[in-house]
Amino acid sequence: MTTQEKKNTWTVVQMYCPNCGTLNVGYKDQEGRNHFQCKKCTVVMVRSYKNRRHDIIELTVPQGMDRVRQR
Numbered sequence: 001m002t003t004q005e006k007k008n009t010w011t012v013v014q015m016y017c018p019n020c021g022t023l024n025v026g027y028k029d030q031e032g033r034n035h036f037q038c039k040k041c042t043v044v045m046v047r048s049y050k051n052r053r054h055d056i057i058e059l060t061v062p063q064g065m066d067r068v069r070q071r
């Protein structure tokens, strides 16, 4: 593997799905955002790092799917 290829390799990260609680494997892109797609409920998650105490998680629920309510 060349140095150039190493730079472009995404880091694998893990996160529990905020919708259904399944542990998923995603990847970290070059801007530091973590991308996931839940293997169970197929929700797409993008987690952006703001600072030490603040992350933003964007959830996209596929069409025709309802969110699992966790209240």
Ligand SMILES: [Zn+2]
Residues within 6 Å of the ligand: 017, 018, 019, 020, 021, 022, 038, 039, 040, 041, 042, 043
């Ligand atoms: Zn899920």
